Amino acid sequence: MAQKAFASSADLGEKEQTLEVLADGVYALTAEGDPNVGAIEGEDFLVCFEAMATPVAAAEWLARLREHTDKPVRYLVLSHYHAVRVLGASAFDADVIVAHENTRALVAERGKEDWESEFGRMPRLAKQADSVPGLTWPTLTFSDRLTIDLGGDRGDLVLQYCGRGHTEGDIVGWLPRHRILFAGDLVEAQAALYTGDAFHRDWASGTLDRVKAFGAEALVGGRGAVSRGREEVDAAVEQTRHFLRVMIDEVSAVHERGGTLKEAFGRTHAALYDQYGHWPIFEHCLPFDVSRLWDELSGIERPVIWTAERDREVWDQLQD
Numbered sequence: 186m187a188q189k190a191f192a193s194s195a196d197l198g199e200k201e202q203t204l205e206v207l208a209d210g211v212y213a214l215t216a217e218g219d220p221n222v223g224a225i226e227g228e229d230f231l232v233c234f235e236a237m238a239t240p241v242a243a244a245e246w247l248a249r250l251r252e253h254t255d256k257p258v259r260y261l262v263l264s265h266y267h268a269v270r271v272l273g274a275s276a277f278d279a280d281v282i283v284a285h286e287n288t289r290a291l292v293a294e295r296g297k298e299d300w301e302s303e304f305g306r307m308p309r310l311a312k313q314a315d316s317v318p319g320l321t322w323p324t325l326t327f328s329d330r331l332t333i334d335l336g337g338d339r340g341d342l343v344l345q346y347c348g349r350g351h352t353e354g355d356i357v358g359w360l361p362r363h364r365i366l367f368a369g370d371l372v373e374a375q376a377a378l379y380t381g382d383a384f385h386r387d388w389a390s391g392t393l394d395r396v397k398a399f400g401a402e403a404l405v406g407g408r409g410a411v412s413r414g415r416e417e418v419d420a421a422v423e424q425t426r427h428f429l430r431v432m433i434d435e436v437s438a439v440h441e442r443g444g445t446l447k448e449a450f451g452r453t454h455a456a457l458y459d460q461y462g463h464w465p466i467f468e469h470c471l472p473f474d475v476s477r478l479w480d481e482l483s484g485i486e487r488p489v490i491w492t493a494e495r496d497r498e499v500w501d502q503l504q505d
């Protein structure tokens with residue numbers, strides 16, 4: 186195999202961003218496999234979902250949103266702690282930054298390391314990286330469910346923890362009135378999964394079952410196009426589950442017979458490649474994904490913290 190450029194370090198072409206109005210006052214910005222963001226209008230305020238990687242990147246998204254509404258941002262909801270989704274927070278000038286309690290703990294435990302790791306892996310997303318003023322700290326956390334009354338006859342936005350998955354603190358945003366689900370990185374629509382901080386077996390079973398049980402008519406995943414209609418929504422959930430299941434099967438088989446991490450990587454890559462190899466960030470993610478799953482199967486309960494140095498070590502070991 187030819188030497189591959191580290192993670193997404195050579196992926197520098199601009200992606201086209203598409204702003205979609207999913208229902209009256211419900212917005213999604215997708216970007217050809219780059220991280221998605223969203224916004225929901227309350228009667229006299231806005232809820233933004235995800236913050237992008239830097240304030241400069243976030244300001245560009247807000248400028249587009251401002252073509253539709255000038256309401257102030259009361260809530261900024263973070264689906265999980267990953268740097269490319271949270272470090273743009275200061276641009277929103279939000280009254281409240283909401284996340285799961287585990288997300289706050291993860292920021293404290295590994296936010297700094299994750300920042301360096303992710304900006305090294307995905308330099309294109311780190312638009313004007315020096316505009317980030319520091320770590321993003323949630324100011325309101327919850328453990329199970331938090332409901333935001335949108336005011337008027339707009340109904341509720343329900344923020345729900347569905348169990349451990351992409352991280353140990355992912356939450357989804359559910360609009361029962363419109364049956365629209367913002368799923369964060371728990372579901373990807375035709376983009377590869379990043380599972381380097383994941384709990385694969387929980388994610389592939391109970392957590393995705395709970396996501397699917399909303400019965401959404403539209404789903405905004407972490408990356409990829411908006412899924413519209415029950416069929417597409419269920420397909421996105423099941424595609425995510427399939428990716429995880431193939432990984433679990435392949436890595437387990439090598440692990441159980443006393444093989445090596447490198448063998449597990451080769452076998453998993455081969456098993457996923459035909460169906461998923463052309464999807465965004467597939468080659469970028471897989472070494473980190475297999476490495477974490479190997480640890481999980483070895484009884485390492487919580488993901489080992491990724492640092493810029495560890496990223497390179499695992500990459501050089503597997504992706505050569």
Ligand SMILES: [Zn+2]
Nearest residue numbers: 265267351370
């Ligand atoms: Zn993530």
